[in-house]
Amino acid sequence: MSSSYAGQQIAFLTQHGKEQVIAPILEPALGCVIKHVTGFDTDQLGTFTRDIRRPGSQLDAARRKARIGMELSGLSLGMASEGSFDLDPFAGMFPWNIELLVLIDDRLGIEVVGMAQGPGHSSHVQASDWPAVESFAAGVGFPDHHLVLRPQDQDDTRVHKGVSDWTGLKASFEQCLAQSGNRQVFVETDLRAFANPSRMQHIEQAAQDLLKRLQSCCPECASPGYWVSERQPGLPCSVCGRPTSGYLTEVWKCGRCLHTSVQTRTDCAFAEPKHCASCNP
Ligand SMILES: [Zn+2]
Ligand SMILES: [Zn+2]
The missing domain is CATH 3.30.1490 (Dna Ligase; domain 1)
Known part of the structure; x- marks a missing residue:
C-alpha cells in the first residue's frame, strides 16, 4: 500500500456532491483527507445543458478543475472529476458514460488518472x-x-x-x-452527478480505479501511479502460431522517474483463431 498520501490533504473542487462517493473510497485506503473546495462555479467550465460549451478534451477539463482547486486551497495535491456522454462503442446505439478522475501531485510531479465507463442515462x-x-x-x-x-x-x-x-x-x-x-x-x-445516479456509480468506480493505480508503486523510486502505459500486439494464434493483434506484452511505466518494464502477459498464452489474420482472413 502507498503511504505517499497518509496525512495529506487533497483539494477536490466540485459542487455536485461527488465528494460523497469519492472520499469514503480514498480516505481510509490512503490515509488522506479529501478537502472539498467550493467558491468556484464549475459550470463556468462547461455544462451538459449546452448553456456553456466545454473547451478542449474531457481530461483537459478535469485537469483545469483540479488546478483551480489547488489554487483556491493552496494545496500541492488536487483532484477533479469530469464526465462525458456519447454512444456505446459496440453498436453505437445506446447512451454511454465515461468518467475520469484525475489526481495531480505537484510534490512528486505526477498525474494519475482513474477511469470508468458503462451504459448511461442520457436521452x-x-x-x-x-x-x-x-x-x-x-x-x-x-x-x-x-x-x-x-x-x-x-x-x-x-x-x-x-x-x-x-x-x-x-x-x-x-x-x-x-x-x-x-x-x-x-x-x-439531467446529467449533473447528483441528479444522475448511474453516473454517480461510474464516478465511484473511477475512484476505485484511481485507488488501484495510486497503490501501485514504482520499483525504482516508489512513486505511486506505476501502471500499464501501452500494450503491444503479437499474441500467437493457437492454431498456426502466427502473431495476432491480441496483446502479448504490457509496458509498465512510472510517471515520475520514467522507469519502464516490459512484461509478457500471463493470463493467456494463445489467441483464438477467429482473431488470426491467417486462419480467419
Ligand atoms: Zn492462425
Ligand atoms: Zn519511478
Whole structure:
C-alpha cells in the first residue's frame, strides 16, 4: 500500500456532491483527507445543458478543475472529476458514460488518472402532450434520474433544471408548454452527478480505479501511479502460431522517474483463431 498520501490533504473542487462517493473510497485506503473546495462555479467550465460549451478534451477539463482547486486551497495535491456522454462503442446505439478522475501531485510531479465507463442515462424527447413526457420519464429512470425541461426546442434558454418528482414534472411541462411558440416542450435527462445516479456509480468506480493505480508503486523510486502505459500486439494464434493483434506484452511505466518494464502477459498464452489474420482472413 502507498503511504505517499497518509496525512495529506487533497483539494477536490466540485459542487455536485461527488465528494460523497469519492472520499469514503480514498480516505481510509490512503490515509488522506479529501478537502472539498467550493467558491468556484464549475459550470463556468462547461455544462451538459449546452448553456456553456466545454473547451478542449474531457481530461483537459478535469485537469483545469483540479488546478483551480489547488489554487483556491493552496494545496500541492488536487483532484477533479469530469464526465462525458456519447454512444456505446459496440453498436453505437445506446447512451454511454465515461468518467475520469484525475489526481495531480505537484510534490512528486505526477498525474494519475482513474477511469470508468458503462451504459448511461442520457436521452431527450421533444413532446407536445403529457402522456409522451410521462412515458419518456418512466423509460429513463425518473424520478431517481432527474429531468431538465424547456419550451420550444433544445436551444431555448428558459431552462427548468432540477425536476425530480412527478408533480413538479407535470407543473414544469405545463409552464413550458404555455411559454412555447410551437406547442413543443424539450425534455432531457439531467446529467449533473447528483441528479444522475448511474453516473454517480461510474464516478465511484473511477475512484476505485484511481485507488488501484495510486497503490501501485514504482520499483525504482516508489512513486505511486506505476501502471500499464501501452500494450503491444503479437499474441500467437493457437492454431498456426502466427502473431495476432491480441496483446502479448504490457509496458509498465512510472510517471515520475520514467522507469519502464516490459512484461509478457500471463493470463493467456494463445489467441483464438477467429482473431488470426491467417486462419480467419
Ligand atoms: Zn492462425
Ligand atoms: Zn519511478
